Amino acid sequence: MTVTEVPAGGVTISAAAELSGLSVDTLRYYEKEGLSLHRPERSASGQRRYTEEDVRWLGTLVMLRRTGMPIRDIRRFVDLYRIEGSEPQRLAILEAHREHVLEELNEVQTHLDAINRKINHYKEMVNE
Amino acid sequence: MTVTEVPAGGVTISAAAELSGLSVDTLRYYEKEGLSLHRPERSASGQRRYTEEDVRWLGTLVMLRRTGMPIRDIRRFVDLYRIEGSEPQRLAILEAHREHVLEELNEVQTHLDAINRKINHYKEMVNE
């Protein structure tokens, strides 16, 4: 996930995939779904070339997806990037998402506690 | 989710749904998928009646599902309940699952940190 190694002309889709941890198919799928900041530049023959900025953006997509934001919501977020001065709205989306993630973490933690109790229960049973 | 209010004859599927936080359809689906401990008793006319034990088990299912265990894996876990002396294996499954959940929590937490940095970044921008 080191982003610093992107040459001036940009990297191929497979390199971007490797850098971001996503698959080549997923990158094209995300683009189709409108999650790219700017649709990536193309080489003379029409192949995608990802700049350093593009690759950093993929990192943002991973961050949002892996914390459970649906594609649909990410699209709304991306759309705001095309609107001048939409920073407050973007901020609001991120803050709402953070709350959501915190609630989620909390619930999972609660269930995890229950799992731990169950584990301890089994351990007592097994050790006797 | 209070489990104590289950009368001797058991409760209907809609009551069990309410007690567990699952939907009626999901309860039948889980049963079809082999996630019930014992398939529930039926009334004279063939309706399901959930005992207190059944309802507690639904709580276990919720705990496993909401921490991300796939149906398929839960089925393996349930199957062990039908095997005498399988406690060590059940324990192993729970411990492996706990590890999995911890890793997941860790990753989400890492991404959440990134979200927080992004939020702070936006806040600085907006406040100037």
Next chain:
DNA sequence: ATGAACCCTGGAGCGCACTCCAGGTCAAAT
């Protein structure tokens, strides 16, 4: 200059976890 490896598009297919539906039974209230 030729073959392997990579890239393109549009669209189909997949696995998961439900969710909904049709068509029917049954118990209880009006």
Next chain:
DNA sequence: ATTTGACCTGGAGTGCGCTCCAGGGTTCAT
């Protein structure tokens, strides 16, 4: 007596997030 509503079954449908494929062009090392 009939209407209401909760329940039943088997199976179809849904939404999501990819993942794969066919059919075709391109790049590059040997």
